Amino acid sequence: QVQLVESGGGLVQAGGSLRLSCAGSGRTFSNDAMGWFRQAPGKEREFVAALSWNGGSTDYAGFVKGRFTISRDNAKNTMYLQMNSLKPEDTAVYYCAARRGPRAERRKSNYDYWGPGTQVTVSP
Numbered sequence: 001q002v003q004l005v006e007s008g009g010g011l012v013q014a015g016g017s018l019r020l021s022c023a024g025s026g027r028t029f030s031n032d033a034m035g036w037f038r039q040a041p042g043k044e045r046e047f048v049a050a051l052s053w054n055g056g057s058t059d060y061a062g063f064v065k066g067r068f069t070i071s072r073d074n075a076k077n078t079m080y081l082q083m084n085s086l087k088p089e090d091t092a093v094y095y096c097a098a099r100r101g102p103r104a105e106r107r108k109s110n111y112d113y114w115g116p117g118t119q120v121t122v123s124p
Contacts, residue, residue, distance in 0.1 A: 002026040002113055004096050009118030012086055016122070020081040022096030022115055030074035033104045035111065036081045038092035038120075045095065049081060050104035059104045064090075086122045093117040 008020040022034070035050030049070040051058045058070055069082040079096055097111035105111070 004098060004113055004115035006094060006096050006115045006118035009094060009120045011121045011123065013123050014086060014088055016086050017082070017084045018086065018120060020083065020094055020096075020118060020120075022079040022081075024077040024079075024098065024113075027113075029077055029079075029098050031102065032098045032100060033102055034072060034079045034096065034098045035104065035106075036070060036079075037095045037097060037108060038090075039095070039117075040092040043092075045108060047106045047108070048094070050106065051079075052104045053102040057104055059106065061106075083120070086120075088122045088124050090120060091122050092120060094120050 003025045006022050012018055031053050033052050036048040037045050038048050039045040047061050049060045051070050055072050067085045072079040095117045096115045098113045099111045
């Protein structure tokens with residue numbers, strides 16, 4: 001069974017940092033592009049960041065550029081999202097996703113596998 005599981009979410013004060021992890025199992029994701037999305041209450045799930053199969057190409061939403069860093073360790077079948085300078089508006093459930101293709105993509109519909117999500121709450 002193919003699974004992605006996020007971890008590392010929690011409650012942090014504005015200006016703080018969190019590091020999310022996404023561990024894959026049941027499939028080797030080393031040939032797949034992967035990404036992070038988030039969904040705040042009452043809002044649509046939105047793109048946060050993505051990277052290509054080998055991490056050589058990355059893409060970020062404008063609202064996180066310069067604050068978040070996406071990375072991966074294919075030997076561990078794991079992806080990461082380092083989040084710095086967090087703001088209250090970053091509060092959301094964060095989801096990791098993987099797609100059967102090498103290129104990073106922004107559209108949700110291009111992803112084939114999803115994790116259940118991890119809550120990130122940033123207090124003022």
